[in-house]
Amino acid sequence: KQEVTQIPAALSVPEGENLVLNCSFTDSAIYNLQWFRQDPGKGLTSLLLIQSSQREQTSGRLNASLDKSSGRSTLYIAASQPGDSATYLCAVDDYKLSFGAGTTVTVRA
Amino acid sequence: EAGVTQSPTHLIKTRGQQATLRCSPISGHTSVYWYQQALGLGLQFLLWYDEGEERNRGNFPPRFSGRQFPNYSSELNVNALELEDSALYLCASSPDRVSTGELFFGEGSRLTVL
Numbered sequence: 001k002q003e004v005t006q007i008p009a010a011l012s013v014p015e016g017e018n019l020v021l022n023c024s025f026t027d028s029a030i031y032n033l034q035w036f037r038q039d040p041g042k043g044l045t046s047l048l049l050i051q052s053s054q055r056e057q058t059s060g061r062l063n064a065s066l067d068k069s070s071g072r073s074t075l076y077i078a079a080s081q082p083g084d085s086a087t088y089l090c091a092v093d094d095y096k097l098s099f100g101a102g103t104t105v106t107v108r109a
Numbered sequence: 110e111a112g113v114t115q116s117p118t119h120l121i122k123t124r125g126q127q128a129t130l131r132c133s134p135i136s137g138h139t140s141v142y143w144y145q146q147a148l149g150l151g152l153q154f155l156l157w158y159d160e161g162e163e164r165n166r167g168n169f170p171p172r173f174s175g176r177q178f179p180n181y182s183s184e185l186n187v188n189a190l191e192l193e194d195s196a197l198y199l200c201a202s203s204p205d206r207v208s209t210g211e212l213f214f215g216e217g218s219r220l221t222v223l
Contacts, residue, residue: 034211034212036214041197041217041219042216042217043113043199043214043215043216043217044152044199044201044212044214045214046211046212046213046214049211089151089152091152091212095165096142096154096157096165096167097142097154097212098154099144099151099152099154100151101150101151102151
């Protein structure tokens with residue numbers, strides 16, 4: 001059974017600081033890994049999708065890396081802004097999407 | 110282009126009743142996924158439908174069921190509601206039929222069981 005762990009559970013940083021969010025998974029036989037953002041009480045917004053054959057994906061200030069052999073992914077958010085405050089979830093696709101519990105980020109103005 | 114739409118936004122039921130939640134995927138997407146997000150818990154996979162058939166099911170009792178219609182919209186039915194069924198139910202769609210592919214989520218239906 002796939003287990004997805006996200007560390008830390010919560011993170012509070014001042015505006016402008018870079019964010020590093022970690023995701024680990026137990027079964028490396030995955031199709032892809034996806035990072036999502038969730039605002040309180042809302043649905044999920046897809047941020048980045050990394051295929052199993054890829055090492056990283058970038059979108060604007062976001063960069064996600066994938067090391068499938070070690071079962072790890074990292075989401076980097078550069079120059080954080082208060083609008084980045086949300087819960088960030090990673091999910092691995094092994095014929096069904098298994099989610100981590102998320103990292104709740106607070107960016108202080 | 111319209112995103113994934115879910116209805117109702119909120120639903121209040123009492124124990125033992127039945128709840129029906131609806132989801133319309135993005136146009137062109139054939140796969141629909143249902144997830145439960147209970148307060149303080151992560152997203153739990155419920156069901157995956159593609160081309161009208163159930164492709165995979167999470168670790169939930171049989172009173173959680175659903176179906177997908179010819180237009181790819183989907184219903185999630187929860188029978189004999191229990192208090193712990195109170196949660197945000199999220200629907201997602203994907204154009205990919207082999208793996209999950211990139212998922213696009215709706216805003217969710219919040220079910221409260223009293």
